[in-house]
Amino acid sequence: MPTASLAAARLADSAWTDATVKLGNSFGAIAGFLGILLVVFLAAGRASGRISRPLTVAVMLGPAALLLIVGLVVPLVRTVFLSLRNDDSTRFLGGKNFGWALTTDSIHHVLLNTLLWLVIAPLAATGLGLLLALLVDRMKGQAVYKSLIFMPMAVSLVGAGIIWKFVYEARDAAQPQIGLLSQLAVSLGWEHPPNWILSQPLNNFLLMVVMVWVQTGFAMVVLSAAIKAIPDEITEAARLDGAGGVRLFWFVTVPMIRTTLVVVLTTVMITTLKAFDIVRTMTGGNFGTQVLANEMYSQSFVQFNVGRGSALAVILFVAVLPLVAYNIVQLRKERATR
Secondary structure (H helix, E strand, O other), X not given: OHHHHHHHHHHHHHHHHHHHHHHHHHHHHHHHHHHHHHHHHHHHHHOOHHHHHHHHHHHHHHHHHHHHHHHHHHHHHHHHHHHOEOOOOOOEOOOHHHHHHHHOHHHHHHHHHHHXXXXXXXXXXXXXXXXXXXXXXXXXXXXXXXXXHHHHHHOOHHHHHHHHHHHOOOOOOOOOOOOHHHHXXXXXXXXXXXXXXXXXXXXXXXXXXXXXXXXXXXXXXXXXXXXXXXXXXXXXXHHHOOOOOHHHHXXXXXXXXXXXXXXXHHHHHHHHHOOOHHHHHHOOOOOOOOOHHHHHHHHHHHOOOHHHHHHHHHHHHHHHHHHHHHHHHHHHHHHHHO
C-alpha cells in the first residue's frame, strides 16, 4: 500500500511539473511575441526620412499579411495539392477525386441535401428576421424582445444541435415522452408520433429549423437597423401618395433596404453552406441527412481518405467564393450610397 501511494504521489508530482513547464513555455512564447512587437513598433516610431513610410506600412500590414498567408493561403494550396493525390497522398491521381465526387450517387445525394440547405434555410431565416423586425419595432420594450430573439446567436451550433436533439427526442408510446415535439404531438391526439430524426426527408427540414433558429436573430437585428435608417421624408411622401400597409412595405421599404437584405441573405447562405456542427451533433450525417461539410470531415478523419476529403473541401471553397465576392460587392455599394 505505501508503495502504491508513493507511486501515485510521484505521478501527481510529474503531472504537476509537466503542467508547470507547459504553462511557463506558453507565457514565455507570449512574452517573446509581445517583445518582438514592441521592438518593431519602437523602430517604426523612430524611423525618419524616406524609410519611415514604407516601414510604417510594413509594420501595420505585415502581421495581418503573415496571418493571412499562414492561416489561409498555405492551407488552401496544401488542400488543392492533397486533392490531386490518393488517400494517403503517396500517388498523384490528377482529377480523379473530383470525378468521384461528381459521378458517385451517394455524393449526388449529399450535394442535393446541401443545395436544399442553401436555398431553404437562408430564405426562411432572412424572411422570418424581416417579419420580426417589422413587428418588434412597433412594440414597447422592443430591446427586451430583440435580446430574446437574438439570444440563440450566443449559442454555438453544437449547443443548438444538442438542445434541438432533445426537442426531437422520440420514445415508444408506452413510455413518457421527454421530447417537446413528441409530447406536443401526443397532446394533440397523435398516439404514435414518429422518430423525427429517422423520418426521411422530414429530418433534413427539422435540422434546417436549428439553423433558422440561430440565424433569425442576426437577420432581425441587421434588417431592423436598416429599416430605421430609412428617411422619414420618404415614408411620409409615400403615405401622402396613398401607399400604406403591404404597398408601403413592398414598394418603399424593400427597395430601400435591398442591399442590406442581400447582404444578410448571402451571409446566412455562407454560414449554411459550411453547416457541419448541426448535422454532426444530431445525426452524424446518417439517415439521409449528410451535407457537404460533414462528408468532407467523414472522408478525411473517419475513412482517412485525405484525397477525397480535400477534393470535397475544394468544392466547398469554390461554392463559397462567389457568395463572398458578391457579398463584398454589395457592401461596397451600400457604403457608396451612404
